[in-house]
Amino acid sequence: MQYLLDTNIYINFYDRAYRFEYFPSFWDAFEKVLNRCVVLPKVVVNETNKSDEFKTWLETNFNGEHLNHIDYAKEWGEVIQHIALHPCYNDKALIGPKSWSHEKIADGWLIAIAKKEGFTIVTDEYGNTDLNAKNPSGAVKIPDIARDLGIRCITMNEFFKEIGFKL
Numbered sequence: 631m632q633y634l635l636d637t638n639i640y641i642n643f644y645d646r647a648y649r650f651e652y653f654p655s656f657w658d659a660f661e662k663v664l665n666r667c668v669v670l671p672k673v674v675v676n677e678t679n680k681s682d683e684f685k686t687w688l689e690t691n692f693n694g695e696h697l698n699h700i701d702y703a704k705e706w707g708e709v710i711q712h713i714a715l716h717p718c719y720n721d722k723a724l725i726g727p728k729s730w731s732h733e734k735i736a737d738g739w740l741i742a743i744a745k746k747e748g749f750t751i752v753t754d755e756y757g758n759t760d761l762n763a764k765n766p767s768g769a770v771k772i773p774d775i776a777r778d779l780g781i782r783c784i785t786m787n788e789f790f791k792e793i794g795f796k797l
Contacts (some may be wrong), residue, residue, distance in 0.1 A: 631792070633773050634740050636753035636772060637677040639786055644684040661691040663795060669749060671697040673705040673736045697743065706740035712778065713738075713770055716791055718761045722768025741775050752789040766795055 648656040664670070673694055679685045710731050713719050718773075730738035743757045743762035744751050776783035784792070 631749070632749045633667055633753050633789060633793075634671065634744055634749045635674070635789075636670055636740060636755065637674050637736050638754050639682065639752055639789075640674070640678045640681075642754060643688075643787065644681050644797060650683055650687070657687065657691075658731060659797055660794070663693065663793060667793060669697055669743070669747075670694065671699040671736065671743060673699040673734065673738060673739045676734065677736050699711050699736075699739040699743065702739060702742040704745060705746050706738050709738045709741045709745075710774065712775065716778075717763035718766055719770060720723055720766035720768050721740070723766075724780065726768055737770070737772055740772065741779065741781060744776070744781045745779055750784060751788075752784055754786055761780045794797075 643656075643660070644650065647653075648660075652656075652658060670692060675688065678688070694785055710724065713723055713730060723729060728735060740751055743749060753770060753772045755772045755775065757771050758767055759768065760775060773783050789795075
C-alpha cells in the first residue's frame with residue numbers, strides 16, 4: 631500500500647504535534663515510514679518548505695525520488711473539470727487564491743495522482759457536510775472529491791493504525 635500525505639499532515643507533524651525539539655524519537659521512526667510507504671510529490675515538498683528545519687530534515691532523511699506531479703497534468707485537468715462542472719461548487723472554488731486550479735496548490739494534484747496510481751490519500755481535512763447545489767461552496771475539500779472519484783482517503787490516525795506506527 632502506498633500513501634500520499636497531504637501537506638497538512640507534514641505541517642501538523644513539524645509545527646504542531648511533533649516538534650523536532652520535543653519529539654526526536656517520532657522523527658527517527660517517521661523516517662522509516664516515509665521511506666517505506668509514502669510517495670512524495672514535488673508539489674507537496676514545495677508547500678511544506680515553509681519550515682527550514684523540516685526542509686533540511688526531508689533532504690537528509692528521504693531516500694526516494696520526489697514524484698513529478700506535472701506527469702499527471704492530464705488527470706489534474708480532469709479533477710479541475712470535475713470541480714468546474716460540479717453543481718455544489720461556485721466560481722470561487724476555481725478562482726480563489728487557494729483554489730485547486732492554481733498549479734502550486736497540492737490538493738488537486740494529490741487527487742490526480744491517487745486516482746491514476748491507486749494510492750491512498752492521508753489528510754486531516756474534513757469533508758463539507760453541508761455540500762449542496764442550493765448553496766454552492768467555494769471551498770473544495772479533499773475527502774469530498776476523493777469520494778466523488780472513488781479514491782481512498784483516510785485520516786492521520788487511520789494511517790498510523792494501518793501501518794502499525796507506534797512509539
